[in-house]
Amino acid sequence: MPEPTPLADMDRTPAPVGSAAHVVIVGAGFAGLAAAQMLGKSKVRVTIVDRRNYHLFVPLLYQVATAALSPADIAAPIRRVLAAYPNIDTVLGEVTGVDQGTRRVLLADGGYLPYDRLILATGSMYDYFGHDDWAAHAPGLKTIDNARTIRARLLKAFEQAEIEADPVRRDALLTTVVIGGGPTGVEMAGTIAELARYTLANDFRRIDPRWAKVILVEAGPRLLANFPGDLPAYATATLAGMGVELRLNTRVENIEAGVVTAGGQRIAAATIVWGAGIRAQPSAAWLGAETDRLGRIKVKPDLTVPGAAGVYALGDVAGLDQDGAALPALAQVAKQQGQHLGRSLRRLRRGKPLKDRPFRYRSRGDTAIIGRSSAVFVMGPLRLKKTLAWMMWALVHVYLLIGFDKRASVAGQWAWRYLTQERGARLIDM
Numbered sequence: 527m528p529e530p531t532p533l534a535d536m537d538r539t540p541a542p543v544g545s546a547a548h549v550v551i552v553g554a555g556f557a558g559l560a561a562a563q564m565l566g567k568s569k570v571r572v573t574i575v576d577r578r579n580y581h582l583f584v585p586l587l588y589q590v591a592t593a594a595l596s597p598a599d600i601a602a603p604i605r606r607v608l609a610a611y612p613n614i615d616t617v618l619g620e621v622t623g624v625d626q627g628t629r630r631v632l633l634a635d636g637g638y639l640p641y642d643r644l645i646l647a648t649g650s651m652y653d654y655f656g657h658d659d660w661a662a663h664a665p666g667l668k669t670i671d672n673a674r675t676i677r678a679r680l681l682k683a684f685e686q687a688e689i690e691a692d693p694v695r696r697d698a699l700l701t702t703v704v705i706g707g708g709p710t711g712v713e714m715a716g717t718i719a720e721l722a723r724y725t726l727a728n729d730f731r732r733i734d735p736r737w738a739k740v741i742l743v744e745a746g747p748r749l750l751a752n753f754p755g756d757l758p759a760y761a762t763a764t765l766a767g768m769g770v771e772l773r774l775n776t777r778v779e780n781i782e783a784g785v786v787t788a789g790g791q792r793i794a795a796a797t798i799v800w801g802a803g804i805r806a807q808p809s810a811a812w813l814g815a816e817t818d819r820l821g822r823i824k825v826k827p828d829l830t831v832p833g834a835a836g837v838y839a840l841g842d843v844a845g846l847d848q849d850g851a852a853l854p855a856l857a858q859v860a861k862q863q864g865q866h867l868g869r870s871l872r873r874l875r876r877g878k879p880l881k882d883r884p885f886r887y888r889s890r891g892d893t894a895i896i897g898r899s900s901a902v903f904v905m906g907p908l909r910l911k912k913t914l915a916w917m918m919w920a921l922v923h924v925y926l927l928i929g930f931d932k933r934a935s936v937a938g939q940w941a942w943r944y945l946t947q948e949r950g951a952r953l954i955d956m
């Protein structure tokens with residue numbers, strides 16, 4: 527065992543900063559982790575800091591919320607993922623600011639991390655459009671806690687409905703409102719409808735879970751508005767066929783405990799899920815950087831932050847236009863940006879001047895799942911729906927999962943669920 531290196535003062539870098547350039551990465555999401563892996567086994571010293579000790583595969587959180595997967599299936603310990611790279615240190619900590627004068631990342635515990643180059647990859651959060659008090663009643667899907675809260679509310683509502691004598695209260699318990707008709711809202715509405723119709727169908731004595739009502743509320747005129755051609759219409763028809771009640775052109779006016787007011791109507795619902803809009807984590811304030819309308823740090827095409835020497839921003843926290851439109855907040859954009867920047871920062875130690883090359887996003891396919899064997903998938907001119915799209919969706923997501931054990935476990939659970947409609951994670955644990 528090597529002797530542990532004592533921490534110098536409040537410097538939280540796990541070993542003394544030597545002559546090698548030191549890159550600090552804030553956030554081990556898709557962008558930060560990809561940058562770190564690209565810098566792995568290079569001559570550059572890297573410290574990656576995150577307030578969680580795990581990388582979270584956010585796109586599958588809805589499966590935790592609907593009892594299909596367990597949290598550990600979609601989370602990988604950051605330290606383990608990066609264990610093979612001796613030049614990378616992992617620090618568990620909450621970043622609260624950046625001192626650009628002394629080039630230090632400031633931590634909530636009063637410590638700091640000195641940097642030569644700094645990568646901000648802190649991601650995004652749900653935007654409640656000025657009504658942050660709605661969050662407690664209508665959680666989004668960004669954290670494991672969010673997913674566990676939704677799962678607990680959903681499953682508890684069926685349990686309470688089973689012993690509820692009053693039909694009005696029982697109806698409210700069996701009602702779920704999902705807000706937002708983008709991929710998250712469509713995925714949630716479809717999966718909850720299937721949970722009630724198939725998985726829970728035979729498990730109760732006094733209620734029929736198929737009585738459950740799922741209402742999807744969308745302010746715009748159509749679902750999956752960013753998908754081309756007939757794919758939004760296909761999603762709409764499929765959800766309607768699964769019994770989901772669609773309320774398009776309907777604005778949410780208020781959310782309180784167990785009640786959504788939308789389009790002038792009060793809807794009593796035991797479970798309310800928010801999937802309507804996101805904004806960047808407020809990391810721009812650490813730099814005094816310019817932001818776009820979603821609070822994202824406006825970066826140059828090479829991902830540098832204008833006016834902040836040696837600082838880059840990636841992923842959901844970065845705003846970058848390509849061909850006249852803002853790049854979408856997608857895991858694949860974040861990952862490609864991390865790989866791009868990591869590749870160019872590998873040259874730091876070699877004494878060569880850094881060529882900050884412009885980043886260009888190449889879509890590997892946009893996809894949204896609606897239910898068992900139904901999804902939409904778009905890549906360039908290719909447009910798929912139904913089973914083929916569902917298979918592409920499953921392939922892409924299993925491939926993107928970190929670690930072979932997770933891939934094998936998730937693929938196995940999906941195959942089992944496909945055949946049986948069973949869900950193994952039906953736990954009320956909060």
Ligand SMILES: Cc1cc2nc3c(=O)[nH]c(=O)nc-3n(C[C@H](O)[C@H](O)[C@H](O)COP(=O)(O)OP(=O)(O)OC[C@H]3O[C@@H](n4cnc5c(N)ncnc54)[C@H](O)[C@@H]3O)c2cc1C
Pocket residue numbers: 552553554555556557558575576577578580581582584585586587588619620621622647648649650667668709710807840841842843855856857858859860893
């Ligand atoms: C429900 C849902 C479904 C989605 N489905 C898809 C999909 O199917 N396909 C797709 O491509 N994209 C999808 N996305 C979008 C995708 O999840 C994001 O674009 C992606 O996670 C962004 O990656 P990131 O690295 O920028 O941020 P994140 O993955 O959010 O990572 C940010 C990291 O920064 C850390 N952090 C934040 N602030 C601090 C701080 N102050 N101090 C320390 N650490 C901090 C966080 O703990 C986190 O680990 C989905 C998003 C949601 C919400």
